[in-house]
Amino acid sequence: MKDCLFCKIAKGEIPAKILHQDDRIVAFDDINPQALYHKIIIPRKHIATVNDLHAEDADLVGQMVLSAANLAKELNIAEPGYRLVMNCNPGGGQTVYHIHIHLLGGRQMAWPPG
């Protein structure tokens, strides 16, 4: 996707603090952190929203979640815990239209989030 911010980060065309990358997944620091730890996990494959996922993407989404959990362990926040979030479309607060998981930790999360 030519004008997608997260595709550009995945290709190294826009700088980001990369924490992990492999052939399918990239993880990096959120530029506007909402918690002490706020990381973004994306697939290299451009998928605009969670609504656009197909059955064949199930393995990829599983890898995203596993990458988030591994990152949480590396950051030593697996205990006490953290939050994973995927926002979908304007009503869900999505601003970048390339699916991503937010990994948030290092502070107590409230529920409901508001």
Ligand code: AMP
């Ligand atoms: P969302 O609102 O769920 O689409 O989340 C998009 C996230 O991307 C926000 O938390 C932004 O702070 C973050 N973000 C936007 N631009 C960048 C960037 N250049 N590098 C890293 N994170 C970014």
Ligand code: ZN
């Ligand atoms: Zn993209």
